[in-house]
Amino acid sequence: MKQSLIEQFSVLLGKQYVLIADEDKAPYLTDWRKRFTGKALAVLLPKTTEEVSAIVKLCGSSHIAIIPQGGNTGLCGGATPDNSGNQVILNLKRMNQIREIDAVNQTITLEAGCILQTIQENAAAKSYLFPLSLGAEGSCMIGGNLATNAGGTNVLRYGNTRDLCLGLEVVTAQGDIWNGLKGLRKDNTGYDLRDLFIGSEGTLGIITAAVMKLYPLPISQWTTLVATDSIVSAISLLNLFQKRAASLLTGFEMMTQESLALNEKHFPQMANPLKGNPPFTILIELSDHESEEHVRQLLEIILEEAFTANMISDAVIASNLSQANSFWHMREHITLAQAEEGANLKHDITIPLSSLDRFIKETDALMRQKYPGVRMINFGHLGDGNLHYNIAPPLGSDPKVFNQTHEKAIYELVFAQVEVCQGSISAEHGVGQLKVGDLRAHKGVIAHELMKTLKRALDPQNILNPNKVVSI
Ligand SMILES: Cc1cc2nc3c(=O)[nH]c(=O)nc-3n(C[C@H](O)[C@H](O)[C@H](O)COP(=O)(O)OP(=O)(O)OC[C@H]3O[C@@H](n4cnc5c(N)ncnc54)[C@H](O)[C@@H]3O)c2cc1C
The missing domain is CATH 3.30.43.10 (Uridine Diphospho-n-acetylenolpyruvylglucosamine Reductase, domain 2)
Known part of the structure; x- marks a missing residue:
């Protein structure tokens, strides 16, 4: 057969x-x-x-x-x-055609196998911004981005992949082709099928094409690194930037001292330009459609206010595009430095900003008490409450043995803390096969049953990515 x-x-x-x-x-x-x-x-x-x-x-x-x-x-x-x-x-890598760029509707219609970076480049060549941006953009594809509802560094201003999508073409579990490729910004005709497939990780249908939003390309961007001594100060700084810069704030990323020290260990060229590697380094980006001076002046005024209010102790403004890129590379290389360091336990969680300080303090303390010597390699898209809370084994211990012995208990500890703080156990990476059991435990009984009902209804034979996200 x-x-x-x-x-x-x-x-x-x-x-x-x-x-x-x-x-x-x-x-x-x-x-x-x-x-x-x-x-x-x-x-x-x-x-x-x-x-x-x-x-x-x-x-x-x-x-x-x-x-x-x-x-x-x-x-x-x-x-x-x-x-x-x-x-x-x-x-889907061979399905990599851009079918149309509609300048009037400000949309791009493309096939699922288009590589994210290629989409950004094609949009930029026509003076548009395709704002989805993440560390894997040189190889991840828009179908995968949609299927995981990827987040990345621009969520603060432009939303997740879901927010960028206007229409989908999907092959159903029966092999039917659903053509939902309308580039509409309003469409209240009953259940939202598009949103059902986005984030379903290939368990409800196969995304073959999509209509995505485009935005005008900003004419100027200023990127700065600032030093803060606490999460509370970092969040006050975020609130200050939101108030003063509003929609011009397009990036707000947090990196801890430990995560940047790991970066420097594996990629010495990625050293933190801020003096003394402070407890928290924040990368901030402002983008503008007016003049270079306008946004630069705004940035300086806000930074001055932050210095005066003791929210920050140091700041470096990128003097050119290449330095700005190097700041972003520093942020993006943390994941790669972790991979170089060896196996570690990753948690991609969201916590309401009002509870983030409590979450980090309490969870760090519990970790150190139960697993002396563990290293917390934390960083994240602070602007949207997304924390990559990662645990590296104590130096000198065998990462594989440590993880095998403690993985389950560490996951449970972190997820229990997430629940106490009313957060989510998966902010942007999805569930896959890694978190099927955790989803069952933390999604809530009714929500989990509804998800299984949907899976059974759309894929009764269970042939699309079985045992990922939910097991039926
Ligand atoms: C260095 C690095 C940095 C990263 N940074 C981020 C980040 O900042 N934010 C973030 O959200 N993620 C991040 N990721 C995770 C990853 O890049 C994203 O999840 C990405 O969206 C996956 O796209 P992909 O094409 O590689 O999908 P794959 O890994 O191939 O697939 C992912 C899931 O989608 C399903 N799938 C793939 N294509 C389709 C399709 N056409 N139709 C239906 N289902 C499909 C698969 O079955 C699977 O369940 C990062 C990964 C790396 C390695």
């Missing part, structure tokens, strides 16, 4: 787009963090929506599950198959 299915895939896509040799499949079988490795009957590389539809129909009639995959940069193992060898990976 399997052989005949592979032959049918080959007739449909062409033999070279049906990968069955172990060495050809290998790059698609392990997630970015190397936490999960699976097996696959084949890796399928369709070029058109019709091919995706035909694959789903073939898989449905043979009860073969499909794992949708984009750039495979997800951090929760959502795009990795199980170990049965009975699932196929459907990678």
Whole structure:
């Protein structure tokens, strides 16, 4: 049966787009963090929506599950198959056409396999901003961004991927093609199907194309790094910038002393330009459509006010684009420095800003008490309350042994604290296979049951990314 299915895939896509040799499949079988490795009957590389539809129909009639995959940069193992060898990976990288840029509607219609950075570059070439931006933008794809409702560094001003999307084209679990590619900013015609598929991590449908919003390209951007001694000061600073700069504030990122020390250890060229590596370094970006001077003056006035109010103790304003980029690289390299350091326990959580100081103080204290020597490598998109609360094992201990022994208890401790503070256990990375049990435990019984009801209704055969997000 399997052989005949592979032959049918080959007739449909062409033999070279049906990968069955172990060495050809290998790059698609392990997630970015190397936490999960699976097996696959084949890796399928369709070029058109019709091919995706035909694959789903073939898989449905043979009860073969499909794992949708984009750039495979997800951090929760959502795009990795199980170990049965009975699932196929459907990678969308060949579906990489920009179908239309509509200058009047300020939208871009594109296929799921378009790489995020390519979209940004194409938009910029036409003087538009496509604001979604994250560390993996050189390889993640818009289908994956939509499926995970990715966040990134511009959420504060432009929202998550969900907020940037106006329409979708989706292949359903039955292989039907739903064309919802209308670029409408208002559409109250009943249930919002688009929002149902966004963030569903490939469990409800396969996103094949999307209409995304474009924005005018700012003419000037100023980036600064400032030093604060506490989270409370950092949040006061955020509130000050929100009040004075309003929508010109496009970035507000927090990096702790420990996270930047780790950066410097693995990437010495990423040293913090602020003197003495302060307890908290905040990266702030203002963007403007007026003159360079206007935003620069505004930045200086706000910084002066912050100095006077003792919110900050030091500041460096990037003097040119390359220095501004180096500030952002410093922020983006923390994830890479963590990967260099070895296995660590990551938590991508949101806490209401009013409870963030309490969360960090209480959770740090509990961690240190229970696991002496652990290192907290914290950073995040502070502007939207998103904290990457990461635990690195004590220096000198074997990371694998430490994680295996303590992972479950550490996750439980952090998530219990998140619940006390009314936060979310997954801010922007999703659930994948990593957090299925945690979602069951923390989503709330009714919400979790409703999610299972939706999954059963839309994918009764359970062939789309089974056992990811929810198990039915
Ligand atoms: C260095 C680094 C930095 C990162 N920074 C951020 C960050 O700041 N913010 C953030 O939100 N994330 C971040 N991520 C996580 C990751 O980049 C995002 O989740 C991204 O959106 C995943 O896109 P992808 O194309 O790689 O998807 P994949 O990893 O291939 O897939 C992710 C999930 O989406 C599903 N999927 C993929 N394509 C489709 C499709 N077309 N239709 C249906 N389902 C699909 C998969 O089955 C899987 O469940 C980062 C990752 C790395 C490695």
